[in-house]
Amino acid sequence: MVGSIVVLLAWLGCLSLGTVRGQRGDLDIGTELDDIRAKLQGLKDLEARLNHTEKELEGQKAKxxxxxxxxxxxxxxLNTTEDEVEKLRNSGTKKGPQVAFSASLSNFGEIYKGPCSDTTxxxxxxxxxxxxxxxxxxxFFxxxxxxxxxxxxxxxxxxTHLIGAVLVKGGVRVVSTYDHVSTDSSDGGSNAVVLELKADEKVSVELWQNARVFDNMNGHTTFSGFLLYPLGDRK
Structure with missing residues (x-):
C-alpha cells in the first residue's frame, strides 16, 4: 500500500511539473488532482478496513x-477420569480368595450327639x-x-438333657447356645460372630459338658461360615 501511495505522489509531481512548463490547462490539472485526492482517500479507507480486519483476525486468533x-x-x-474409572473397574473385577462352607450334623438318618468325652x-x-x-x-474349619x-x-x-454348644477359636470359647433341662419337649438355639483369623487358625463347635444335641436330614444342628474380606494387605 505504501508503494501505491509513492506512485501516486510521483504522478502528482509529474502533473505539477507539467503545470510549471505550461503544458496543461488549469481545468485539466484540477480534475486530475481531484481524482488523485479521491484515490488517496480510497487508499486510506482501504488501509483503515485492512487494519480493522487485522484486529479482528488477532481477536479470532486469541479466541x-x-x-x-x-x-x-x-x-x-477426561483422560484422568478415564484412568480413575479403569482403576475402579479393575479393582472391582479383581477377585480375592473365595471361602465359604455350610454343613449339618447328620448326613443320614437320626443322630444324637453327647454327652461324651469327645465334645467336638x-x-x-x-x-x-x-x-x-x-x-x-x-x-474343624x-x-x-x-x-x-x-x-x-x-x-x-x-x-431330657442340657442343650447347647460353644464356638471355639484356637481352643478359646467365643460364643455359645445354651438351654437347661426343663419340662419343654425340645428347644433350639443359634448364635453368630465375626472373627479375625490368621492363616491356618482353626474354629470349631464343641458341646457343653453333659450337653446333648439332635439332628436328622432336616438339618436342625448346623455350622456355617465365610470370609468377609482378607486382611493380609494391611500396613
Missing part, C-alpha cells in the same frame, strides 16, 4: 488459542465348602488366609 487451551485442559481431565461336633453333611477350609472328618470371617451355628435337642 482460537483460548479454545485450544481449554480443549487441552478438558482432554487432560463333626458336621458330616456338607452343603458347600468353597476354598476347602472346612474338614468334614474333624469338624481352618482359615486359608488371614482375614475377617463370619460364623454362625445352631443347636437343637430334647430337654
Amino acid at each position: 482460537v488459542d483460548r479454545l485450544e487451551k481449554e480443549n487441552k485442559e478438558i482432554t487432560l481431565r 461336633l463333626v458336621f458330616k453333611r456338607v452343603f458347600s465348602n468353597i476354598g476347602n477350609g472346612y474338614d468334614q472328618h474333624t469338624g 481352618k482359615a486359608p488366609v488371614e482375614g475377617l470371617y463370619y460364623f454362625t451355628f445352631s443347636t437343637f435337642g430334647y430337654n
